[in-house]
Amino acid sequence: MPSVGVIGLGDMGSGLAKNLIANGFETWGRDLLDHRQRAFEEMGGHTATSTAEVGRNAQAVFVMVMKGAEAHEVILGPDGLAETMAPGGVILLTATVKPAEARAIAQGLAGRDLHLIDSPVSGGFPGAQAGTLTMMAAGTDAAMDIARPVMEAVSANIHRVGADAGDGQTVKACLQSLIGAQFSATFEAAALAAKAGVPGQVILDVFSTSSAGCGVVNNALEKIIDRQFEGTGSHINTMHKDLTISMALGEELGVPLHTAASAMQVFHAGRTRYPDGDNWTCTQVIEEIVGAQLHRDAAKVTR
The missing domain is CATH 1.10.1040.10 (N-(1-d-carboxylethyl)-l-norvaline Dehydrogenase; domain 2)
Structure with a gap:
């Protein structure tokens, strides 16, 4: 069973982490706020001191931040997921950002042996906590096959809405x-x-x-x-x-x-x-x- 990461442990990300842990996944998490880190650790997660630490330990990482610029930094910034994840890993962009921002992230990952699934979610706080989110997923067949087990741990409805980044957004x-x-x-x-x-x-x-x-x-x-x-x-x-x-x-x-x-x-x-x-x-x-x-x-x- 692969190790999974969650970047952003707020109302939505904490729900992702909760259900990943409940489904038996070793889960690494990172948030800028200490109280969220502590709550994540109390539910059984491995707290990371940096995005890089999450990337080094997880084969699939959910990015649940607030803004497109934050997602870009987490994925493509210095010591971001693009630099630290092992080849073949999957990045799940579950944050809601502009379609153009998702496409720019995909372009930044071009040539790297990493998969990107553009998959914003719906269901809000109740859906995140209950593991019943709806996912609007856009990614390649290979990416979807790899990520499906971790997606099923947090979602009741996974819709394949396209193959390209930006389609989900x-x-x-x-x-x-x-x-x-x-x-x-x-x-x-x-x-x-x-x-x-x-x-x-x-x-x-x-x-x-x-x-x-x-x-x-x-x-x-x-x-x-x-x-x-x-x-x-x-x-x-x-x-x-x-x-x-x-x-x-x-x-x-x-x-x-x-x-x-x-x-x-x-x-x-x-x-x-x-x-x-x-x-x-x-x-x-x-x-x-x-x-x-x-x-x-x-x-x-x-x-």
Whole structure:
């Protein structure tokens, strides 16, 4: 059984590591924050002091960082994975970055005996922790064959969406444009219900059993009516970043994204007003405007 590495042990990366360890893989991890390193070690992982140490010890490495520049540095920088992994190893780019950034990483790996799978994920913090993520994987047949056992340890749905780097990120950008719109519509509907005096439980019961009910909507409503706006594992910075990628791709291809653009502004307002909040905190901005809050048992007038 191959040794596996995880670079980035935050909300998503910690879930990857947890499920790799649970499936019997020797797992090496690296994060810049000490408390994440300690939590990883407590779950049975081998903490590394550098990316190079992960590369030297792992035959497959998940890269779950926040930005494209960080992924580039981890993979192609001095003492990065490209320099330290043994020939035949696989790098799984599970971070969400711009398609062009994934292609640039692939170009930087050209001529090296390493495989790259461009595979952003969906499912958020719950999916990462439960090992039920959806993977949008783009890679060669050889890369997919080598990496499949470790991918199956963290994912319930592995979709082969292409063969080239950038293909996975393109699909993820399309997906996030839809999810962003679902989120923003849910936030507005919650504020509308609050202003109308409808209890949150009523809204959740109806929405979740209607044709509009889905994981995105139901989970967001649960968090809103229980007033859980921080620490839920879905920090607003991530979705805000993802929507900027969707909008950039639309600009590049000349595709109007009217609804995604509106969602981008909702998330921009939420991030500005509540920079430490999670996705659902956008609802608070709208609630402040209308002077009402949606709670599980009853809506509350705030002014």
